Amino acid sequence: MTESVEALRQRIQEELVASGKYDEISNLLKLKLIDSGWYDKVKSMAQVQASNEANPTFATLSKKLEPKAMEMVPEAVEREALIKIKQFLDSVVE
């Protein structure tokens, strides 16, 4: 059962990419994040973290920053992206 769920999830993801909607929603999301100031805040946070570490690596920084960055995402931006994704799902899911 789990495998079929995963397979279905994978199919939906592939359909999203193939239709071009993934790029469209992703680009829109990035623009909204930049406009809201989230991008600059995370960039600043990453720069400070990298300068404070003796040997900054991608693994260590992503482990520390990813959860914080995800929490900092504005609700409005998240909501808007979810609406777009749901619109796509409505179009492909019976």
Add this chain to the structure above:
Amino acid sequence: MTNTQPSENGDSDMLTYRNISSSILENMFTPIIHEIIIESILNEQVLRSSYGTVDNPKYVEAGNPTRTDQTQDTQPATKKAKLDSGSSSTSTPTPHYTERDLGRLEFVTNGKDVFSNYKRKENGSANGATGSNGNHSAAGNGNGSDDYFKCLNCDRRIAGSRFASHIDRCLGGRTRK
């Protein structure tokens, strides 16, 4: 496509709109965050190769040939901004400096900020010769009224407040009669 039904208890095993939307959204956030992290690491590596770390900075000789010893540098020769001369900076460890340069934190090198303007200690407004037209060079030490500028046309030291009028006369082509 197979039907997806909303689950009553939000069971993660079931494919729900919420689950799949969230996972797709998370997949979209991840490369954006990774891009930012990679950029910050690369920036930090570039900074460290030129200027050292924040705790262990590299001191660079401020070898500006247009500057004479008028500055009477009591400040240590600190990191040379690339904006000053446009040439690549050389890194030379100078262990004899006693005053720690906070350039990476405060962007102040030899009394200048990152835009090569002298940082005023009192009112914070930047003032200084940027050398954009090549006719003058900054020779002050960044303190209030002590901003003297050397006119490269006549090789005289001129106070900042009088520099504009001097340049007007010096380059204006007007002669004494």
